Amino acid sequence: MPHSVTPETASADEHPAIKPEQSTQDVAMDDAPSLGEAEDSAKVNLEELFDDDDSDGEFASSAPVKSEEEASQPAATFKISDKSQYSDPDVMRAFYQRLFPFRYFFQWLNHSAVPSTDFAHREFAFTLSNDVLQRYQSFPTADLLRKRCIADTPPRIDIGPIYSTNPRDRKTVRKASAFRPVSRELVFDIDMDAYDDIRTCCTGANICQKCWAFITMSIKVVDVALREDFGFKHVLWVYSGRRGAHAWVCDKRAREMDDSKRRAVYGYLEVLKGGDQGGKKVNVWRPLHPHLERSLNILKEHFQTTILAEQDPWAGENAAHLLNLIPDTKLREALQKKWDSSPGRPSASKWADIDSVAKSGALSKSSKELLEAKQDIVLEYTYPRLDADVGKKLNHLLKSPFVVHPATGRICVPIDPRNAEDFDPLSVPKVTELLVEIDTWKEEDVEKKIQDWEKTSLKPYIDYFRVFVAGLLKEEKEKEKGGVKRERGDNGEAMEF
Amino acid sequence: MIRHDYSRVDPKRRAYIDHKKRQFAKAEFAQQNYEHRLNFYTLPPTAEVTLEEFETWAINRLKVLSELEACSFRNRSQEETAEYMTSILNKYLPLRSNSSRGTNLQEERKRDHYSHFILRLAFSSTEELRRRFSHLETILFRLRFREDDPRERQDFVRTLDLEWEEVGEDEKRELRDQMLAAIGSKKGEEQDWFKVDWERVPELVSQRKVLLKRGMAYVPAREQTSLVVAEFTKRLDEQLELTARALPRLDEDDRLAPILAHLSQSFTAPEAAYSSSDANIDGLSAINAGAIDTLSQNFPLCMQNLHMTLRANSHLKHYGRLQYTLFLKGIGLSLEECIIFWRRSFKLMTDDKFHKEYKYNIRHSYGDVGGDANRRGRGYTPYSCQKILTEALPGPGQTHGCPYRTFTVENLTGLLQRVGVQDREVLQGVRDDVKKQRYHVACNRVFEHAHKKEIKKVKDEGSWSATDLDTIVHPNTYFKRSWLLKHLGEGNAGVVGGDRMEE
Numbered sequence A: 001m002p003h004s005v006t007p008e009t010a011s012a013d014e015h016p017a018i019k020p021e022q023s024t025q026d027v028a029m030d031d032a033p034s035l036g037e038a039e040d041s042a043k044v045n046l047e048e049l050f051d052d053d054d055s056d057g058e059f060a061s062s063a064p065v066k067s068e069e070e071a072s073q074p075a076a077t078f079k080i081s082d083k084s085q086y087s088d089p090d091v092m093r094a095f096y097q098r099l100f101p102f103r104y105f106f107q108w109l110n111h112s113a114v115p116s117t118d119f120a121h122r123e124f125a126f127t128l129s130n131d132v133l134q135r136y137q138s139f140p141t142a143d144l145l146r147k148r149c150i151a152d153t154p155p156r157i158d159i160g161p162i163y164s165t166n167p168r169d170r171k172t173v174r175k176a177s178a179f180r181p182v183s184r185e186l187v188f189d190i191d192m193d194a195y196d197d198i199r200t201c202c203t204g205a206n207i208c209q210k211c212w213a214f215i216t217m218s219i220k221v222v223d224v225a226l227r228e229d230f231g232f233k234h235v236l237w238v239y240s241g242r243r244g245a246h247a248w249v250c251d252k253r254a255r256e257m258d259d260s261k262r263r264a265v266y267g268y269l270e271v272l273k274g275g276d277q278g279g280k281k282v283n284v285w286r287p288l289h290p291h292l293e294r295s296l297n298i299l300k301e302h303f304q305t306t307i308l309a310e311q312d313p314w315a316g317e318n319a320a321h322l323l324n325l326i327p328d329t330k331l332r333e334a335l336q337k338k339w340d341s342s343p344g345r346p347s348a349s350k351w352a353d354i355d356s357v358a359k360s361g362a363l364s365k366s367s368k369e370l371l372e373a374k375q376d377i378v379l380e381y382t383y384p385r386l387d388a389d390v391g392k393k394l395n396h397l398l399k400s401p402f403v404v405h406p407a408t409g410r411i412c413v414p415i416d417p418r419n420a421e422d423f424d425p426l427s428v429p430k431v432t433e434l435l436v437e438i439d440t441w442k443e444e445d446v447e448k449k450i451q452d453w454e455k456t457s458l459k460p461y462i463d464y465f466r467v468f469v470a471g472l473l474k475e476e477k478e479k480e481k482g483g484v485k486r487e488r489g490d491n492g493e494a495m496e497f
Numbered sequence B: 001m002i003r004h005d006y007s008r009v010d011p012k013r014r015a016y017i018d019h020k021k022r023q024f025a026k027a028e029f030a031q032q033n034y035e036h037r038l039n040f041y042t043l044p045p046t047a048e049v050t051l052e053e054f055e056t057w058a059i060n061r062l063k064v065l066s067e068l069e070a071c072s073f074r075n076r077s078q079e080e081t082a083e084y085m086t087s088i089l090n091k092y093l094p095l096r097s098n099s100s101r102g103t104n105l106q107e108e109r110k111r112d113h114y115s116h117f118i119l120r121l122a123f124s125s126t127e128e129l130r131r132r133f134s135h136l137e138t139i140l141f142r143l144r145f146r147e148d149d150p151r152e153r154q155d156f157v158r159t160l161d162l163e164w165e166e167v168g169e170d171e172k173r174e175l176r177d178q179m180l181a182a183i184g185s186k187k188g189e190e191q192d193w194f195k196v197d198w199e200r201v202p203e204l205v206s207q208r209k210v211l212l213k214r215g216m217a218y219v220p221a222r223e224q225t226s227l228v229v230a231e232f233t234k235r236l237d238e239q240l241e242l243t244a245r246a247l248p249r250l251d252e253d254d255r256l257a258p259i260l261a262h263l264s265q266s267f268t269a270p271e272a273a274y275s276s277s278d279a280n281i282d283g284l285s286a287i288n289a290g291a292i293d294t295l296s297q298n299f300p301l302c303m304q305n306l307h308m309t310l311r312a313n314s315h316l317k318h319y320g321r322l323q324y325t326l327f328l329k330g331i332g333l334s335l336e337e338c339i340i341f342w343r344r345s346f347k348l349m350t351d352d353k354f355h356k357e358y359k360y361n362i363r364h365s366y367g368d369v370g371g372d373a374n375r376r377g378r379g380y381t382p383y384s385c386q387k388i389l390t391e392a393l394p395g396p397g398q399t400h401g402c403p404y405r406t407f408t409v410e411n412l413t414g415l416l417q418r419v420g421v422q423d424r425e426v427l428q429g430v431r432d433d434v435k436k437q438r439y440h441v442a443c444n445r446v447f448e449h450a451h452k453k454e455i456k457k458v459k460d461e462g463s464w465s466a467t468d469l470d471t472i473v474h475p476n477t478y479f480k481r482s483w484l485l486k487h488l489g490e491g492n493a494g495v496v497g498g499d500r501m502e503e
């Protein structure tokens, strides 16, 4: 059963809703790109990983690389600035000791409570505070991962695929082909920088609630497609800590997809094509595919509020772009004339003008063609803009949920897609705030001893994650019982435990 | 594209090859009977062939595959490809249906069967070769499948044992409108539908040409082609993996090894290679960062576009930077000068940010940093037109790629006018080329127009040979040729020969 997108239907044993505390603070944000396939133990500059202007980190092997010897030298240029306070080793140590949910994190990646190769052969990549990127790290148990995090205090952890052999042994396997990625979650990355050409409220690293709506509507459209069309049930949405969101589709069926299947899902979901000079970005045929019909229904409403009212994208001279998207020359000229004479006209009025001017006789094409052109415009301004490079390959790294974003200090917390609209990135707790919450917690408030994270505003997010993971494990277990062994044949790796 | 120079294999060498000895297969199928024209190539060949047949059949098939690859490179549609391939297939790899009443049906099918397996051997050694082979064999199979006699095609499909669940009447009634909308049909058309796991039809899913519900794809019976083709590819890919693993054992026959090696070599040079001699242009002294603005007049449109965007925005997005850096490296700009060039170009950026975020990638492109392989290879090779034409289209804010492909016709015309192409006939020619997706033809058309006078001169003088004026398929060739032509009479005429790019 796919999740319903309406919040009312959540039953008691399903995910608890996340209700983060409100905060009015505004912070400069911009998102970290995922890593390309960098070399082992690469020396990376933190700024390069986290502050890149256009999510460039995707390019394979472009990450700076130094030899292990060089890398082990203390980085002379690294200074603690007010920005780096969040990834200060003491902060990080306390974070991993007291806040990071290792137990559920382990179960999430292990797909079972008993340690298996799903976890042990999984690649983790650590970005250390001295700028070193360590790839191909692996851990047999949650506890060993935890110990290592506390010892090394990595400001960032990325998650790669499960390999055919332990990633640490990759150099000792006899044949190169014996070390290959075999499975991983299907992942998506939605980043604000893809919206820069239509976003008017903020630029660059900044976000506000207005432009966050781009991410919200993307989540709604993609989530329902993944569940209802592809039949996936275990889709985890995660705030990327600054100005975007990631999705992790954790169903076994998704994890086992090869690259061509991943490309097919991306192709199915992709609607906008072409660069800035490519003209019209939406070219879809009619009748609309049911996925587009449904998406349009979801997005129509957002178009009125987020686009027309809040972004006001066609103010003044920007109306030229709207005119370019209208296929009817006669209508275009009539509108141009009207708008030239009232330059202050807001986008919502301009949008309404299209129909009224057309009705007054300035339409040479059919009204059906005009309706379709308007639908295309709605899609161009609202339809999700996925970063295609992130998810098409099995072995791509993606930043882990629940780590701290070094620039904002915010935790990469889950987003409940059923209540996507309620998520406010600017009120996501910061690591430093959480540590204060633990310290100010009054012990006598409860009878039994509780975990540190339960004393903080991180609790609703971890509760959500716990229920998510429980749902995933339950299904894995049922599949095991229900004759999956027969289906899987000799590929018994997952059944060893 | 594929080279057609097969001269290194001695055609006179003739020997009988016993396939049994090479573990090609068990002997019991010694003479196979080919009931159907189409073949999923599940059974390996078992009969004996001469070495000459072995080689000739393979080369003929290779010719067909290379033409298919050329079609794919030129973005020809299925229909155009089919039309273009008709005569080539008739000549090199005829394969007629039973209803054609041809007399040579069994022999044709045998050749098709054997040549497929020979090339499978030759091209299973690396993943890149396997991928290309599988891609081209899939195109070939689809082409033949579409044109097969419908009744014979159904007979063939029945032998494949594909598991398709038919959509029942109730469900059909419930989903009819959605199923039709998904395939782009109007309401009311009646047809049969199949239901399969969506993973079985990734092609249809990727193009959003099928209804998906809870992980099932609802496929109209007429899309059977996609299902069969996907199954063909899937099985071929599996077989290629197996062949690759078995390959070491197949090396025993030393008479075949050179032929196989040669066949695969003929297949490994798909694009116009960049030759480092392109960076040595007589008469052009060492280029420094300050010279790029002037030299950009001689750049092909893709690089001029990047240059102008860079000047307009003082910034370029990643893939644009990469494409441009490699090109600049290719025209002979040193690493040091290249860093200076980018540093000055990103006017709005602090030194600190530049050094932290950008310098590394430039050094990496030059092979100054990075893993051993990158350094040994002196970084990345400048992109050829094929590479630029086949990579992903630019997204919002990006400017990489070939403008003939990525720009709308109106924007392209505007861009050409900005760089000085005003001739209406040329602009119309470009528009026609682009409509037919012959992007490199458009680019060469513009080149010939921009260098009309000079080309005439070198032709009249006979100072440049015809090959010096071949179709340009690499941006660095464009620059070199343009620069030399624009500096004729400065002691550089006629020096292009001898260090041309390898084809």
Ligand SMILES: [Zn+2]
Binding pocket: A201, A202, A206, A207, A208, A209, A210, A211, A212
């Ligand atoms: Zn904003």
